[in-house]
Amino acid sequence: MTDIKSLTLSELTQEMESIGEKKFRAAQIYSWLHERLVDDFDEMTNLSKGLREKLKENYELPHLTLVRVQTSKIDETSKFLFRLSDGNVIESVLMKYHHGNSVCISSQVGCRMGCRFCASTLDGLERGLKPSEMLDQIYQIQKWSKERVHNVVVMGTGEPLDNYDALLRFIHLLTCEGGLHISQRNLTVSTCGIVPNMRRLADEKLQITLALSLHASSQEKRKTLMPVANKYELSEVLDACRYYFSQTGRRITFEYSLVGGVNDSEEDARELTELVKDINCHINLIPVNPIKERDYVQSDTGAIQRFKNKLEKSGINVTIRREMGRDIDGACGQLRKSYMDTEKRGE
Numbered sequence: 001m002t003d004i005k006s007l008t009l010s011e012l013t014q015e016m017e018s019i020g021e022k023k024f025r026a027a028q029i030y031s032w033l034h035e036r037l038v039d040d041f042d043e044m045t046n047l048s049k050g051l052r053e054k055l056k057e058n059y060e061l062p063h064l065t066l067v068r069v070q071t072s073k074i075d076e077t078s079k080f081l082f083r084l085s086d087g088n089v090i091e092s093v094l095m096k097y098h099h100g101n102s103v104c105i106s107s108q109v110g111c112r113m114g115c116r117f118c119a120s121t122l123d124g125l126e127r128g129l130k131p132s133e134m135l136d137q138i139y140q141i142q143k144w145s146k147e148r149v150h151n152v153v154v155m156g157t158g159e160p161l162d163n164y165d166a167l168l169r170f171i172h173l174l175t176c177e178g179g180l181h182i183s184q185r186n187l188t189v190s191t192c193g194i195v196p197n198m199r200r201l202a203d204e205k206l207q208i209t210l211a212l213s214l215h216a217s218s219q220e221k222r223k224t225l226m227p228v229a230n231k232y233e234l235s236e237v238l239d240a241c242r243y244y245f246s247q248t249g250r251r252i253t254f255e256y257s258l259v260g261g262v263n264d265s266e267e268d269a270r271e272l273t274e275l276v277k278d279i280n281c282h283i284n285l286i287p288v289n290p291i292k293e294r295d296y297v298q299s300d301t302g303a304i305q306r307f308k309n310k311l312e313k314s315g316i317n318v319t320i321r322r323e324m325g326r327d328i329d330g331a332c333g334q335l336r337k338s339y340m341d342t343e344k345r346g347e
Ligand SMILES: C[S@@+](CC[C@H](N)C(=O)[O-])C[C@H]1O[C@@H](n2cnc3c(N)ncnc32)[C@H](O)[C@@H]1O
Pocket: 115, 117, 118, 119, 120, 154, 155, 156, 157, 158, 159, 160, 190, 191, 192, 211, 212, 213, 255, 257, 286, 287, 288, 289, 290, 291, 331, 332
């Protein structure tokens, strides 16, 4: 059955015509789905019972079920574990900032990219999420918190550019009028650097922020941390970033996870400066969150500060990412992983 929550308004309009309904019904249904965020056709009270039955026969209205939520006592960050209609589970995070609420969503069930420090990839890729499943993480969190979501970051489990078509549709549905209508400027998509799709995204000329997971200042070192670097040379990835800026005018964010003794020396900082100095960018330093399956450790505070100072002295725009929800299940993908391991053991 067609997933009605993944349809654009114009597609929904065509659908209504095809089942013999008036066009204006599409706008009503779209508003129930994407503004009023209902989970059931029976909640669409301005539609006749007959039409609701017809919709049930012809369309699927998938929604996520909340399995677990953990809220930090330190900063009110909440981590959500949701079950999808096929039984898979995914995680999302709500972060509360002065400038508004930000939600970090997953784009896939698992990931096949194999980055060495990441919990999301430990069991490989199950499947990409549908547009409705990406949206519903935001919808369910907004309903749970009873507060509007202002920013969305696609930085949870999965590689969004490995689920490209669904991602683009999701962006459209999230940002268009008639839905939550979140500004494109309040949306960030993070990638490990899938070059052809970075270029395709640039050609869409959207106003979203592209974040590139860089994590190393040389091709050789990047290869040891991120297998995707075997496919795309660092120079190609950086060229794709320059291209993104030229097409959209949007400053690039580079994410750099600092791993103790691996990529956090002053020499690394110097090389990094050389690499990005001609790119209009911002660098986000992320102290790596150790996962038990790997032996990477976080850099010490002194090394992190020295690294930051070195970049700043060269005029690079840099921040250290504040760790949110330090007291609740650590790194991205870990909540899901620990839940699944427990289920496997039948506890
Ligand atoms: C989980 S990924 C999802 C988006 C996309 N796949 C990517 O790699 O950019 C989001 C960011 O989290 C970072 N990350 C993953 N595991 C981490 C860990 N254990 N500690 C710190 N950052 C981590 C990634 O490197 C990436 O920059």
